[in-house]
Amino acid sequence: MGTSRHDRETRTLPALAPAVVEVPFGITCYDEVVAHDTTWNAHSHPWHELLWNQRGASTAVVETRVWTITPTVGLWMPAGVLHSGSAAAGTWFRASFFGLGGAGTISETPVAVEITPLLRLLLERLGEPALPAASRSVTEAMVLDVLTPSPRELLYDVPVSALLRPIAEAVRRDPRDQRTLANWSTELGVSPRTITRAFNAETGTSFARWVATVRAQRAVELLTRGWEVEDVAETVGYRSASAFGAAFRRTTGLTPGAFRSR
Known part of the structure; x- marks a missing residue:
């Protein structure tokens, strides 16, 4: 239906x-x-x-x-x-x-x-x-x-704890969110180590790698729609196409061009 x-x-x-x-x-x-x-x-x-x-x-x-x-x-x-x-x-x-x-x-x-x-x-x-x-x-x-x-x-796991939910919702809503582990630590009133331990426990990875994967998934969606690499880089939070390309390759093992719609 x-x-x-x-x-x-x-x-x-x-x-x-x-x-x-x-x-x-x-x-x-x-x-x-x-x-x-x-x-x-x-x-x-x-x-x-x-x-x-x-x-x-x-x-x-x-x-x-x-x-x-x-x-x-x-x-x-x-x-x-x-x-x-x-x-x-x-x-x-x-x-x-x-x-x-x-x-x-x-x-x-x-x-x-x-x-x-x-x-x-x-x-x-x-x-x-x-x-x-x-x-x-x-x-x-x-x-x-x-x-x-x-x-x-x-693939990524979505954190569901009260501590990590605000981070997950913010990054998934807008991958350009530039708040670092230290920024979130201050905002949430906990130590960076506490957030790091929670991310490892709930997702099996670090805060930085989790953010990179969320950004890579959004980037793949945009690339397959035919977006230019430079526009995708800006939309998912990277200051340059080269920085985006390097991070994308680390996460996916492929270049952004491999996903470009033809």
Whole structure:
């Protein structure tokens, strides 16, 4: 079900437990170009799902974890895992559904997946309606063989404690926020060490690396929309394109140009 208001659409899907569902093939593919900024409520599928994009960037959220999905890094979502999502207008997203009857799983928890050129071609081939049954069976087997977790996942945990919530809300709302650990320490009336310990406990990383990841995720969204690197750098809080590029490479392992919409 979908509702549209002010060029924003919200889609509501059910939360379903893992189950063997009758599907026409072992792997069923779906794709769509969203016309509006779109959000999906928290839902789950009875089958495994591989999310990736032909064009643009989208977001998937599981509890406090936020992934960015791109044309090169997808997300494996196991059956029954509750997740919500969002995609900007113009995003061409793809979803491949893996029936539980014989597909197996690469992970019992959500994990980033490398969308290699070979995997992309195989998944696109499965979308051909006239693909012979024998060819489909071989292609499905090859997909399962080449599915590989990605070391380049764009992921961060959202802090939820009363101490860190103001920081998380401020940075996620505006990645240009330049307040340092010392600034936040003064504002919140606690020591920098207290904030550092809380970030490590709640997110598994430091304040600085967490901010860099939030900025990188916003940057990927803007880059895939076709923004110029210089404009993205300013929007996410860097004083120059070179400083942004260096920080972006440290976080993602890639240059900003790798995500530019073509």
